[in-house]
Amino acid sequence: VVVAPGQNRLASLVEKASALRLELPHPTTHMRQTVQFALDYLLRCFSCPPESPWLLVPADHPCLDSDLVRELAATFSNHPEYSIAVPVYKGRRGHPTLIRWHHHALISRFDPELGLNVYLRQYPAETLEISVNNPDVLIDLDTPAEYHQLKQRFS
Numbered sequence: 001v002v003v004a005p006g007q008n009r010l011a012s013l014v015e016k017a018s019a020l021r022l023e024l025p026h027p028t029t030h031m032r033q034t035v036q037f038a039l040d041y042l043l044r045c046f047s048c049p050p051e052s053p054w055l056l057v058p059a060d061h062p063c064l065d066s067d068l069v070r071e072l073a074a075t076f077s078n079h080p081e082y083s084i085a086v087p088v089y090k091g092r093r094g095h096p097t098l099i100r101w102h103h104h105a106l107i108s109r110f111d112p113e114l115g116l117n118v119y120l121r122q123y124p125a126e127t128l129e130i131s132v133n134n135p136d137v138l139i140d141l142d143t144p145a146e147y148h149q150l151k152q153r154f155s
Contacts, residue, residue, distance in 0.1 A: 050102035063136035082128035094137025
């Protein structure tokens with residue numbers, strides 16, 4: 001989990017969950033920079049074969065389902081001809097996204113002012129859209145109203 005500087009409460013929660021915490025040296029203006037920071041760290045510290053996938057889960061996507069992740073990973077592993085896998089609910093793409101490691105080098109050289117969604121859309125022939133029966137793949141928390149709706153749902 002990548003944590004911005006000064007986010008002590010979040011850092012504490014990450015540690016309680018026994019997750020790997022990476023603290024950014026300074027705040028970032030784009031999610032892309034945060035993702036790049038994490039990918040660079042993982043590549044330095046772990047074996048990341050080019051064909052292995054990594055999971056992109058934006059912080060504003062609060063409904064990560066472990067069964068869904070397993071389903072995506074299993075389907076993706078049966079399709080080595082694709083390098084990106086995206087869940088799709090009723091024709092709309094959602095999250096999380098699986099991306100093979102060979103994209104790291106390409107993402108590193110991609111315009112840093114453009115988001116990963118722009119990068120990923122450049123590879124339609126390499127993208128496996130996986131139809132799912134879970135509308136939660138479409139949830140984003142971008143506004144206080146969206147947060148309030150989700151909070152009511154889980155109350």
